[in-house]
Amino acid sequence: MFRNLLFPALASLAFVSCENRSDVEIANEENILIIGNSNEPKGLDPHLVSGVLESNIIRALFEGLCVEDPAKDSTSLPGAALTWAPSDDFTEWIFNLNPEAKWSDGVPVTAVDFVFSYKRLLSPDPNWPAEYSEMLYFLKNGEAYNRSHFGHILCGNDPDFPLDWETLKKANFEGERSLKLENFVGKKFSDLKEIDLKKLKPYLKEDETIDLAKITAEKVDLKNLSETEKRIFCNAKGIDKLSKEQLQSLKSDSSLVTWTDVVPEEVRQIVLDRLIAHHEAGKPNLWEEAQVGVTAVDDFTLKITLRGPVPFLPEITKHYTWYPVPKHIVLRYGKINTAFSSQWTRPGNLVSNGPFKLKTWRTNHFLEVEKNPHYWDRDQVDLNGIRYLPIKNYYTETRMFGDGQLHMTYTVPSELIPMAKKKYPDQLRQEPYVGVRFIRVNTRKEPLNNPNFRRALATSIDQKAICEKILLGGQKPASGIVPPFGEYKVPGLIQFDPEKARALLKESGYSTDSKFSEIKLLTTNSESGLREAEALQEMWKQQLGIKVRIVQREWTTYLQKQYDADYDLCVAGWIGDYLDPTTFLEMWVADGGNNNTGWGSKEFENLLTKAENTADVAARMDVLSQAEKTILADTPVLPIYWYTTNYLIRPEVKNWNPLLLNNHPFKFVKIEK
Amino acid sequence: MLKIILSRVIQTIVVVFVLVTFVFFAVRAIPGNPFASDKATSAEEEAALKAYYGLDKPLPVQYVNYWKNILVDGDFGDSLAMKGRKVSTLISESFPVSLKLGVISLILGMLIGIPLGIVAALFHNRWQDYLAMVVAMAGICVVAFVLGPIFQISIAAPLDWFNVAGWSRTSDIILPSITLCFGVAAYLARLTRGGMLDVLSQDYIRTAHAKGVPTLQIIVKHAIRPALMPAVTFLGPAFAAIITGSFVVETIFLVPGMGQYFVLGIQSKDYNLVLGLVLFYGILMGIANLLSDIALIFMDPKLRTA
Numbered sequence: 006m007f008r009n010l011l012f013p014a015l016a017s018l019a020f021v022s023c024e025n026r027s028d029v030e031i032a033n034e035e036n037i038l039i040i041g042n043s044n045e046p047k048g049l050d051p052h053l054v055s056g057v058l059e060s061n062i063i064r065a066l067f068e069g070l071c072v073e074d075p076a077k078d079s080t081s082l083p084g085a086a087l088t089w090a091p092s093d094d095f096t097e098w099i100f101n102l103n104p105e106a107k108w109s110d111g112v113p114v115t116a117v118d119f120v121f122s123y124k125r126l127l128s129p130d131p132n133w134p135a136e137y138s139e140m141l142y143f144l145k146n147g148e149a150y151n152r153s154h155f156g157h158i159l160c161g162n163d164p165d166f167p168l169d170w171e172t173l174k175k176a177n178f179e180g181e182r183s184l185k186l187e188n189f190v191g192k193k194f195s196d197l198k199e200i201d202l203k204k205l206k207p208y209l210k211e212d213e214t215i216d217l218a219k220i221t222a223e224k225v226d227l228k229n230l231s232e233t234e235k236r237i238f239c240n241a242k243g244i245d246k247l248s249k250e251q252l253q254s255l256k257s258d259s260s261l262v263t264w265t266d267v268v269p270e271e272v273r274q275i276v277l278d279r280l281i282a283h284h285e286a287g288k289p290n291l292w293e294e295a296q297v298g299v300t301a302v303d304d305f306t307l308k309i310t311l312r313g314p315v316p317f318l319p320e321i322t323k324h325y326t327w328y329p330v331p332k333h334i335v336l337r338y339g340k341i342n343t344a345f346s347s348q349w350t351r352p353g354n355l356v357s358n359g360p361f362k363l364k365t366w367r368t369n370h371f372l373e374v375e376k377n378p379h380y381w382d383r384d385q386v387d388l389n390g391i392r393y394l395p396i397k398n399y400y401t402e403t404r405m406f407g408d409g410q411l412h413m414t415y416t417v418p419s420e421l422i423p424m425a426k427k428k429y430p431d432q433l434r435q436e437p438y439v440g441v442r443f444i445r446v447n448t449r450k451e452p453l454n455n456p457n458f459r460r461a462l463a464t465s466i467d468q469k470a471i472c473e474k475i476l477l478g479g480q481k482p483a484s485g486i487v488p489p490f491g492e493y494k495v496p497g498l499i500q501f502d503p504e505k506a507r508a509l510l511k512e513s514g515y516s517t518d519s520k521f522s523e524i525k526l527l528t529t530n531s532e533s534g535l536r537e538a539e540a541l542q543e544m545w546k547q548q549l550g551i552k553v554r555i556v557q558r559e560w561t562t563y564l565q566k567q568y569d570a571d572y573d574l575c576v577a578g579w580i581g582d583y584l585d586p587t588t589f590l591e592m593w594v595a596d597g598g599n600n601n602t603g604w605g606s607k608e609f610e611n612l613l614t615k616a617e618n619t620a621d622v623a624a625r626m627d628v629l630s631q632a633e634k635t636i637l638a639d640t641p642v643l644p645i646y647w648y649t650t651n652y653l654i655r656p657e658v659k660n661w662n663p664l665l666l667n668n669h670p671f672k673f674v675k676i677e678k
Numbered sequence: 679m680l681k682i683i684l685s686r687v688i689q690t691i692v693v694v695f696v697l698v699t700f701v702f703f704a705v706r707a708i709p710g711n712p713f714a715s716d717k718a719t720s721a722e723e724e725a726a727l728k729a730y731y732g733l734d735k736p737l738p739v740q741y742v743n744y745w746k747n748i749l750v751d752g753d754f755g756d757s758l759a760m761k762g763r764k765v766s767t768l769i770s771e772s773f774p775v776s777l778k779l780g781v782i783s784l785i786l787g788m789l790i791g792i793p794l795g796i797v798a799a800l801f802h803n804r805w806q807d808y809l810a811m812v813v814a815m816a817g818i819c820v821v822a823f824v825l826g827p828i829f830q831i832s833i834a835a836p837l838d839w840f841n842v843a844g845w846s847r848t849s850d851i852i853l854p855s856i857t858l859c860f861g862v863a864a865y866l867a868r869l870t871r872g873g874m875l876d877v878l879s880q881d882y883i884r885t886a887h888a889k890g891v892p893t894l895q896i897i898v899k900h901a902i903r904p905a906l907m908p909a910v911t912f913l914g915p916a917f918a919a920i921i922t923g924s925f926v927v928e929t930i931f932l933v934p935g936m937g938q939y940f941v942l943g944i945q946s947k948d949y950n951l952v953l954g955l956v957l958f959y960g961i962l963m964g965i966a967n968l969l970s971d972i973a974l975i976f977m978d979p980k981l982r983t984a
Contacts, residue, residue: 025838028846048762055717131726136717187721344730345762368763368771370845370934394844397938398929401843404830405932408842561947562710568718598718 027409033657033676035389037373041402041415042393045369049350051325052126055136057580057667058395058415063325065374065391065671066357070100070119070307070322075673076662079491079584081319085114085329085358086307095314095620096145102305105381108331109362116301121332121341123299124292127151128342140326140582143318145298145310150291154178155245158295159279168272176276177263180243182596189217200449208237227254227261235261244276249284252277314620321583323668331356360386360672369395387675406432406653412676413658417651419533422477425653432653435479436663439488439581440648441589442480444526444541444574445567448641449603452521453573456639457513462574463499463643465506465548471540471645478651483644485633487589488581490665492622494630498637499644503548510549517550527566527575530557537645538576567601580648584665586629587616593636604641679975679982686971690964694957701956702741705949712758712947731758733949744953754957755950759942765954772923772936773958775845779935780921783855784913787862792909794863795870796897799905802875810867817864822857826930829853843932854931858924862916866909873905903977910977914970918963922955 032039043058051063070089071081086100106114126138127150142148149157156178161170184204189197194214197205209215210233219230220238227235227250239247239255239262247255255261259273268276283289298310311318321327334356339347348354355363360382361374375390376383394411396402399418403425405411417425417433425433444462452458468482484497510516526541528534538555545551553574558566566572579599581588590613591597595605612632619625636642650667659675713719713727728734732743747753754765791814798810834840834853844850877883878901886896923937936955943951975981 027838028841028844045760047760053761055715131722132730134719134723134727134730136715136719136723345756347762350762368760368768368934369928369938394932396843396932398932400827401830401930401932404827404835404842405844408835410841410844559710559945561712561714561945564714564716565709565711568714598720601718 029409029412029655032392032412033678036387036676037390037392038388038413038658038671038674038676039392039394039411040413041396041405041411042372043395043415044397045395046372046393048345049355049363049366050347051328051330052122052135052137053344054325060325060668062372062374062393063328064359064668065361066355066359066363067325067328067330068106068359069324069328070102071319072672073323073664073666073668073670075660075670076664078665079317079320081323084322085119086322089319091316091318095316095318096311098309098311098318099302100307100309102307103381104305106358107379107381108334108356108358109377109379110331110334110356111379112331112333112356113304114329114358115304116307117304118329118332119307120299120301121335122329123147123297123327125330125335125341126326127297129153129291130342132344133342134344137326140321140324143311143315143321145312146295147297147312150295150297152179153245153291155280155283156276157245158291159283160276162294162296167275168268172267173272173276175265176244176268176273177240178244180246181240184237184241186221186238186241190221192217205237208233208240225251227251244280247280249281252281252284256281313617316620316622316625317583317585320585324582329358331358361388361391364390371395382672386672388671391671403653406655411653412655413661414653417478417653419475419477419651422651429653432655433651434654434663435649435651436667437481437488437665438648438650438667439490439584439588439665440578441483441486441488442576442578442645442648443483443486444576444643444645445572445602446641446643447570447573447575447601447603449570450573452513452515452519453524455513455515457509458515459640459643461506461509461513461549462545462551463506463640464502464509465544466541466643466645467501467544468644468646469501470544471537475536475540476646479649480646481649483647485637486579486593486642486644487586487629487633488647490584493586493626496630496634496637498634499640506548510551524551524553525556525573526553527556527558527563527572529563529576530559534576541576541645570601570603574643576645578648581666586626586633587613590629590632590636593642602641604636604639606635606639609635679972682971682975683968686964686968690961690968693964694960697960698953698957699741702744702949702953703737705944705947705952706737708944708947710947712949731756731950748957754954757948757951759946759948759951765950768939768951769936769954769958772934772939773921775933776923776935776937777921779851779855779858779927779933780917780923782851783858784862784917784920786855786859787866788913790859791863791866792870792906794867795872795909796874796902796905798867798871799874799878800897807871811871814864814867817860817867820860822861822924822926823930825860826854826857826927829857830930843930845931845933850931850933854927854933857931858920858927862920865912865916869908869912870905873908874901877901877905907974907977910970910973914966914968915963917969918959918966922959922962 028039042061046059046062047056048054048059049063051067068084070084070086072084074080074082083103085102085106087103089098089100091098102114102116108114123141123144126135127141127147129151138151146162157170157174160166160173188201194217213233215231215234215237220234225238230238244262256274256277259270259277264273300308302308334349334354335341338349338354352363352366360377360380362377364375365373372393373390376386380386396405396415399416400421402414403417403421406414446453446459448454472480472482484499485495487493487495489495526538528538535557542553542555545553567575579589579592592599594600594610609632612628612635616625616628616632619628654661657677659677660673661669713724725734732740747755757763757765757768760768794810794814798807801807830842834842839849840853841847841850883896883901886900923935925937925941927933928935928938939951940955942948943955
């Protein structure tokens, strides 16, 4: 064995001097772009990934209805669709697909593929682990289908139903938000804390106790429960989530669940009958019944109906969740929603409709795509291929760039930025990127439940110092949670102001010597995370005299602690999915999966709903700006800075321009010789 | 001989079994969630994921299933972090890379370390000895994440025919293997020196000197073999360790080896990947120890009767 291995080693020593050209020189001749891509992609199924590095590959392989302009933000060029037109109120859009558009195996891309894709991403099956299905909630009934809102689907879509859905939906279909049965699993009533008891209070008679084990059991038979237990169980679950048997018991006493007075008894019975009939039939054809707002009018005409006016829909179709997947290939390797066990994205199987197709994929080594000969706009595509290198070590990446191994890096570590400015003044790019760095505040805890206290923390962060002394990447101090772009007017409420911070602290009723349990600042275990946290720690100590302890946790634990609300303050970031303020605002609705602060405001949510129903662009932006004001006034989140991208790019790469979303369309990129 | 091999094999099986059992429960006890992602997952989704990977069952059932899948179906499970990929695929793709790199660096380490140790022993307490030991000490102390970048900056960058990092050119193996070999060379030098000094003070060496046998002949014919025994004992485990890759060297030099999975597995709470690696590494360690034991038996006749 040694001899077998020794020989190539010695041979390699003899051969090394044969190739004197750098990787980039060879690639330039072959017209291949080599880029650093940070890490091994988790997958290539557009419906099952959520990372930036995966999207860099998927954008080369697939194409949505519209394509990003290579130089102008918020501009859409024809992609899979040649033309598109909205209705007057922007709630209905017709996309005329390009009949020349083909999958990389030569099969035409049709409207059926799009309907199939959206049905797939929205699949309500709990076994379907898509993380990004809410990107399709813009579609009418998309959310109702995805989250199995049976009441909405079965009664709300029926024009002959005796009660209109706007009225009917006031009944408790989705379950009470604050009353989560999961929180009571394995607990005894006598051991409940004040917070939990408060949630149950409205249902309990004086001195009444209930058996928590009964209502948290896997299968609950309503007959075995007390009146109060029934009430708590049904309202916590909501009508949509009750089983057939539970619905049948509900029929004899519909008042167990909150319907509000506007829903008369006979309507309640009709609703229950419909749900029971649906369950009895084994929930057939939910997709048809849900009438999700996407239809193939014919092979090349796609009609999209939205939940409200969306004047910026073409923007959204550029996000990879809106890309089509090949129906014929997905079904060849599994069912419509076979997730990770499907082999359809493996090399040799994957078929895509974008400018490139998958050529090689070697784990932790490289992934290469090559020109798609069936692509409709192939004459426009200049590159013969793109090679993505999963370089986890960004210092290595910068060195590889210097050695002519890469056309472009994924990033530049902040320590190397001063060096890069000197050594590569023309190759270093620092461009704005729609993303925001902020601190989540756990508003359930004292003293962080005090808005003035939170505001004091926010205004004592010297954001400029963090940007200019630590990050060095051209980041901008954030006066809010939505970065500036387009026509959106940032309210600009949060600024570094130590005087005001101290005044706010005084107003909050707390002071430096107040007794409250130590505040902990959660961050990741990265070097940069620690430096940032130390700076924040020092600023709060200096300006307010408040001592904060830094807690570093590795990535998955850090995330889990946020979801479990097991933190006081937590540094985090958010990157926009599309160019509209809602991508930054919608996450802050009460109990939103990415909120995690315990904060919620009816006023804020009403403004979001209002914006959802406003077609006029300027008026809509004003409403959203107001919504941001409400959240900043309450400060459950402390903005720090707005992101930039920092990367190195070789001068021969052309048509790579600053784009706010950093979603560069590879089809326009050229290597100049 | 057979008896020794057999007892070694049984020992290895027991050790691996205990190791896997311990790690199985230990990885599940560390905080964190393999399905945590920067986008929130709903409770239903998480439950579905857990059910898909069999993590919803009670621990003892999971444990029995784990062994059953391996012994009956030869299935080490799916990776939880790199979804859609089998642990066995990840290991079988990356192990050949690490094996190649590891064997070359081990040979380099032996070529540097053993002569260095012999020279040091022969010039005991003279400047040659001190110099050799300073070099060896430096090899132990200067870790790969310092050495690697130094090589990248001072060797690869100025020379046209070297790449800074990567795994596509034949020359790409040189810098990572040199980086890796230093640690091995340093240990070998110290162990060889110690062994050599021990042997050189023995009576039979003195007798040979007295009989007028030339020094070179004494060393080559009589001293080297027993002097290398401590080094050979070390080489067994070192071999197993070096052919399973190194996280640091692989990330610095962009080598698609298996060392990075040890770290990725723990960081992302990829239970199946961690267990697969522990099992694989445990068996390799057993084999390597067995090989070094057999080598020792050939080197030292006294052991054959024991």
